Amino acid sequence: MITYRLANAFDLPVFVSLDKELFPYSPWSASQYKEEFSSPTRHFVVAVDADQKIIGYAGVFAPGAAEADILTVGVVPEHRGKGIAKALMALITNWAKEQGTTAMMLEVKTDNREAIGLYESLGYSTLNIRKDYFGAGLDAQVMRLELS
Numbered sequence: 097m098i099t100y101r102l103a104n105a106f107d108l109p110v111f112v113s114l115d116k117e118l119f120p121y122s123p124w125s126a127s128q129y130k131e132e133f134s135s136p137t138r139h140f141v142v143a144v145d146a147d148q149k150i151i152g153y154a155g156v157f158a159p160g161a162a163e164a165d166i167l168t169v170g171v172v173p174e175h176r177g178k179g180i181a182k183a184l185m186a187l188i189t190n191w192a193k194e195q196g197t198t199a200m201m202l203e204v205k206t207d208n209r210e211a212i213g214l215y216e217s218l219g220y221s222t223l224n225i226r227k228d229y230f231g232a233g234l235d236a237q238v239m240r241l242e243l244s
């Protein structure tokens with residue numbers, strides 16, 4: 097059974113190690129995650145399997161009555177296609193709404209078909225492309241969802 101919970105400081109090493117696997121082009125360091133976890137404007141959640149192993153995670157920056165930024169969302173390959181990312185996105189979006197967020201924003205690599213499919217399925221539309229956002233030759237698609 098898959099369940100969802102708030103992330104905590106003990107999860108930090110797992111975030112760092114999964115980042116290296118899922119985001120080899122832009123992994124966050126332990127110190128970056130430590131700083132993010134300690135900020136009240138950030139919210140991180142995890143999906144865990146029956147053994148309490150983390151199989152997915154997501155995070156958002158929501159500074160109040162303004163736009164929120166999706167910081168990360170990832171699911172381990174063996175658990176993809178089960179709606180886990182969708183559930184994680186719903187949790188962080190609901191939290192952002194509670195903070196008064198007016199719109200959700202994110203940057204995704206232009207060749208990341210799975211992620212773009214996920215965001216489009218949630219109603220996000222593309223605003224523009226940022227050249228070399230993730231490094232030389234790695235462009236980002238900026239996407240946005242208006243919250244009513």
Ligand SMILES: CC(C)(COP(=O)(O)OP(=O)(O)OC[C@H]1O[C@@H](n2cnc3c(N)ncnc32)[C@H](O)[C@@H]1OP(=O)(O)O)[C@@H](O)C(=O)NCCC(=O)NCCS
Binds near residue numbers: 169179180208212215
């Ligand atoms: C993108 C990612 C998070 C999707 O996780 P997931 O748990 O498999 O996604 P879900 O099962 O919740 O799927 C939700 C929707 O995403 C879309 N989607 C998922 N996989 C897809 C694929 N292979 N191709 C196109 N669309 C896809 C679909 O619209 C899907 O909805 P549907 O099943 O109702 O059709 C996962 O592939 C991943 O971790 N990728 C590597 C990390 C990454 O790139 N993260 C995004 C950074 S911006």
